Amino acid sequence: MTTTKDATLIPPAPPAARKDPTETPLHGTVLRDDYAWLREKESPEVFAYLDAENAYAESVMVPLAGLREQLYEEMLNHIKQTDESVPYRDGKWWYYSRTIEGLQYGIHCRRADVAGATEQTIAELSPEQVILDGNALAEGHAFMAIGATDVTDDGRWLAYSVDHTGFRQYTLHIKDLETGEVLPSVVERVGSVVWAADSLDGERSLFYTVEDEEQKRQYQLWRHVLGTDHNADVLVLEEPDERFNLGAGRTRDGKYLIVEAGSHTTTEARFLAADDPAGEWTVIDPRLDEHEYSVDHRDGLWYIRTNDQGRNFRLVTAPVSTPGREHWTEVIPHRAEIMLEDVDLFQGFFAACEREDGLPRLRLWAFSGDGAVRRTQEIAFPEPVYSAGPGVNREFDTTLYRYSYQSLVSPSSVFLYDTLAGASTLLKQQEVPGGFDRSLYASERVFATAADGVRVPVSLVYHRDKRKTGKNPLYVYGYGSYGYSLPIGFNANRLSLLDRGVVMAYAHIRGGGDLGTPWHDSGKMLVKRNTFTDFVSAVEHLTANGYGDPARVAIEGGSAGGLLMGAVVNLRPELFRAVVSHVPFVDVMNTMLDASLPLTVPEYEEWGDPNQAEYFHYMLSYSPYDNLKAGNYPAILVKTSLYDSQVMYWEPAKYVAKLRTLKTDNHLLLLVTNMQAGHGGASGRYDYLKEIAFDYAFLLRELEVLNLA
Structure with missing residues (x-):
């Protein structure tokens, strides 16, 4: 650790949490947990421990106060x-x-x-x-997040939801945009909201979903008539299966309301004419395990994106009156090498949002007068590594298509594509003040070879003038779960690291969706360990090929990416110099064995059900908390939030408490808890920058980027 001649700056010893053993016998194994008491959220002892850890973290970071402020100002100066x-x-x-x-x-x-x-x-x-001022909504609150919003067809009434805790618990409000009045009646625990079309008698119906109080699962759909008390709202649909969440929306042409029941692997959609809010909902295709689909409407046909014939999805149509699969007509077939991620449907064309070779593609198809379609254009992108996708496109009858584009070195941009002219117009590119010069930075994509021979993509960015083969500090980010494709976008905050010579890498490991659904399939359930070994292989490839100094490797991940951090540190602790782990899912066994916790039962389709012996033993083999052992570990910064609804604060708290008793090195181990936020950390943009400055200062210290002695 950094030394100082001033003894007053020598930090105290880290907190020591008391041990209170509990045992859980299952499948011939006994799980021992010495820190289960940290789950007692209202306990003064728990608060005292979290406060002590926060105070300890601040004390050891005192020598970096100037650097933290410098980093904050740098990042602020790069933001308009x-x-x-x-x-x-x-x-x-x-x-x-x-x-x-x-x-x-x-x-x-x-x-x-x-x-x-x-x-x-x-x-x-x-x-x-x-129509909504986030600053006014935040007055008197340490946290504020706007959830769902929707405006009536005539533009007068706004339905919106707000969370003031960070627990993703949103309250529904309705505002008259003509008068500015917010109606006094509210609904708690609301998820999606959607207005129906105005009916002939002038009533306005609002549909909304609500969550149950225990598992935070959106399980009911309600209908509210504007001007009536919410006590008179009608329960339209209730989803009994704990794996499924409900979400309500509307087709782009405005003609139909859609409510979708979805689990991690299965979908069922119902529809209702938007001008008949009291009518009967009709199922498009009854749920079948492992069948996922999504729908939109044009000219009496459903356009259905479905994985019924392959994991990468195809596109079919079906008449509104007979939507069952026996009436499906194929438009785009399933392709083993191309993932059909989404379809944006309009009156005269549709955009197929695809992923090929790990990169997004936007391919346009035109409708002829008889409704037939033909592929016409592909929007070209100029860089080898980038992110691109649909923008906000609310108009249905249009020849214009808005999309977004950015890369590791190109700021976020909004383009308008003219489908008749076949040309794009730049509407706006994110301005980066403070002297940003794109030409100073380079990005590239390389491939690491995994232990089983699979090629794993890795995206890189660095400052051209500061790259020295085998000498740079290396930062590697990973996630690798839920089929989530790691976005490769621009981040002005990152310049503070790149300008100091840090090479930054993003590993597109299995478990994510970067190479389609099969890529996700090969990194979940009983092959989840591929995610962790892919990441190790990526780091080894980068250092072996001169992208970084093997002695100065930092890694970062959050949530399920925090699980990744814990797992790879247990596998190969000597490979890493520093770790930043945000809201990490590290207590896999205790969490997945507690069906009362939010998300647990739906998560069985991602990780497995540990009540079954096969899954129990496999999950136990990689659970970070359960596999900690005596030995040397890297410097580790663990960050969590008291009101996290997805990874409860006690998981990282228990992990740090246990690791303190086992680590045999003198590297820093810090636990920082935001006592007023949720899964995403601070909600205010300036407060969030200060959190990033803390992380960066920790990394720069551990990577010896600056002489801080």
Whole structure:
């Protein structure tokens, strides 16, 4: 650790949590847990321990106070603090959000449409109306997050939800956008919200889903009639299967409401005419285990993205009146090498959002007069490593398609593609103040060979002038779960590391969706260990090929990526110099054996059910908390939040408490708990930057990037 001649800066000994053993016998094995008492969230002793860990972390970071402030100012200087998003048209209004220097939260606004107005001219032609001010919503609260929002077809009524705890527990409000009045009646624990089309008698119906109080599962769909008390709301649908969550929405053409029941592996969708909110919902295709599908509507046909003939999905159509699979007609076949991730459907065309060779593709198909389709165009992207996807496209009858693009070195951009002209127009690129010069940075993609011979993509970015073969500190990020494709985007905060010579890498390991659903399948359940060994192989490949100094490797992951951090540190502790683990899912066995916790039962389809012996023993073989043992470990920073609803704070707290009793080195082990936030950390943009500055200062110290003695 960094030394100082001033003895007053020598940090105290780290906190020591008391041991109170509990034992869980199962499948011939006894799980011993000395720190289960840390689950007692209301216990003064638990608060005292978390506070002591926070105080210890702050004390050891005192010598880095100046660096933390410097990093914060650097990152702040790379952000355009007063800024505005590109407006998008929805009905008779243009919507956008803006930020103001010094204010933590965005302000959501709109302007009335004017004939001939465009994204560039609407501000000059129409006055602004503020519809939601995040700063006002946050007054008196340490945390604020806006959840779902939806506006009635006539633009008058706004339904929105807000969370003030970080526990992702949202309260539904309804606001009259003509008068600014927020109706007094609210609904708690709301998820999705969607307005129906106005009925003939002028009633306005709002559909919303709510979660159960124990498992935070969206399990009920309700209908509310504007102007009535919420006590009169009608329960439309209740989902009994604990694996499934409900979500409600509307087709892009506005004609149908859709409610989807989905688990990690199975989908069932129902529809209702949007102008008949009291009508009967109809199932499109009855649920069948392992069958996933999504739907949209055009001209009397459902367009259904389905994995019924392969894991990478295909596209079919079916008549609205007879949507069952016996009436399906194929539009795009299943392809083993291309993942069909989504379909954006419009009156005259649709965009197939695909993934090929680990990279996103946007391929357009045009409708002819008889409804037949033909593939016409592909939007080209200029770099070898990038992220691209649909933008906000609320208009159905249009020839224009908005999409986003960014890379590790190119700031986030919004483009408008003209399907008739076959050309893109840049609407806005994220401005990066503070002297950013894109040409100073380089990105590339390499492939590591996994233990079983599989090629694992790795994306890299570095400062061209500071790259020295085999000498640079190396930072590697990973996730690898739920079929989530690791986004390769621009982050101005990252410049503080790149400008100090850190090479940054992003490992697209199995368990993610970077190479389609089969890539996810090969890194979950009883082959989950592939995720961890892929990551190790990626790090070894990078150091062996000169991308970093083998003695100065830092790694980072969060949530399921925190599981990755714990697992690879247990596998190969000598490989890493420093670890940053955010809200880590490290207490796999105790969490997955507790069906009362949020997410546990639905998660059986990702990790397995440990009540079954085969899964129990496999999960136990990699569970980070259960596999800690005496020995040397890297420097580790573990961060959590008291109100995390996805990975409870006690998982990282228990992990650190146990590791303190086993580690035989003198490397730092820090636990930092945000006592006023949830899974994503601080909600305010300035507060969040301070958290990042803390992480970066820790990494730079451990990687010996600066002389801090």
